[in-house]
């Protein structure tokens with residue numbers, strides 16, 4: 001071996017690890033937005049494809065250098081954008097091992113340890129969320145793929161009941177599946193329906209209440225038809241954090257014989273908290289659930305799908321091939337995800353759950369929810385700020401409005417405040433629209449956020465508000 005390959009893996013891994021450690025130390029204090037422009041990044045990292053080898057250590061140094069200013073500090077405690085979440089330290093370290101090991105986690109024979117760890121973590125997660133032991137669990141990239149996988153299982157199950165083999169024959173000539181979603185279903189549900197040939201626009205939309213919760217009375221009327229039926233409910237609205245009334249919904253779907261799917265991308269984690277668990281009453285009567293681990297605990301990407309129908313889950317995915325080698329009596333990870341080759345995603349979760357324990361996960365969820373309430377009360381104390389949602393979990397929606405201002409003027413002020421906050425860099429918040437009102441969205445889901453972070457951030461947001469008001473004159 002010659003040239004660059006003489007730099008064997010350990011020195012490179014050491015160099016990357018020391019850059020990563022320096023980054024992680026800094027990320028808890030630095031400004032949260034990227035501090036360089038895209039053009040600067042292109043200058044730092046771009047150019048033509050090198051014709052000849054470059055020193056790998058120099059390449060790692062260049063990436064780390066650009067990453068210092070080019071990354072968004074979403075690992076930091078004052079990043080409140082998009083329900084991003086942070087990763088607990090042991091999960092980050094376990095993820096590095098996953099890269100070093102480079103296991104293909106699709107089959108037991110390709111990585112016994114990856115298959116066994118998924119099996120262990122699946123049991124722990126069902127225990128943590130209060131889900132029945134026989135349920136199946138798949139480790140996917142995120143809630144989008146978890147929703148997709150769950151709805152593929154639903155499609156299989158509902159059509160098998162109608163004597164139709166959808167995996168063999170597709171949907172041409174199949175009995176129609178009635179799909180019911182809510183006005184507030186996350187867009188990833190529509191994407192999953194599109195990818196499964198069920199049609200996003202074809203779904204019936206059930207009205208929601210002022211908080212974004214599906215109305216059971218409206219669902220009841222929508223359920224009057226006959227034939228295969230799939231209902232998609234939600235635990236945790238991406239704007240308000242509101243939960244659909246799952247107990248009532250499950251009662252209705254059970255008596256209709258419909259499949260109930262719950263998108264709990266971040267809301268399922270309420271099950272870990274004795275205070276928040278009532279929001280999920282009835283969840284164990286669902287047929288499938290999607291959630292994300294990367295929204296609270298581990299690095300991207302880590303989504304989870306749970307189903308009460310292990311056979312439908314696997315049947316919807318299996319595609320035999322001669323080279324596939326199954327190991328009798330062992331869990332085959334590939335049977336539960338649409339992916340073929342994939343990363344050993346169970347390890348970061350294993351490390352997070354084992355280092356935190358049940359009480360540690362509960363404390364993170366409880367703390368984030370308490371801090372969201374603190375943020376809401378700090379902001380609401382300003383005469384020109386209005387919290388638009390009931391802060392039931394970790395989401396806070398705020399609009400800024402001067403007395404007598406119309407919606408358009410309030411929207412402009414809110415957007416100016418968001419832009420100022422993002423430029424200031426004490427914390428990072430994004431914008432959204434809630435029932436036609438432009439709002440600032442604060443999502444608290446990082447294990448390292450403290451009351452002091454909320455205080456500093458609220459002060460920065462309110463200063464941005466005062467400055468935006470002064471600027472408007």
Ligand SMILES: Cc1ncc(COP(=O)(O)O)c(C=O)c1O
Nearest residue numbers: 083142143144186188238265292
């Ligand atoms: C309710 C809901 N569903 C699905 C998703 C998509 O999750 P992911 O980006 O992990 O696929 C999100 C993301 O915020 C969400 O809030």
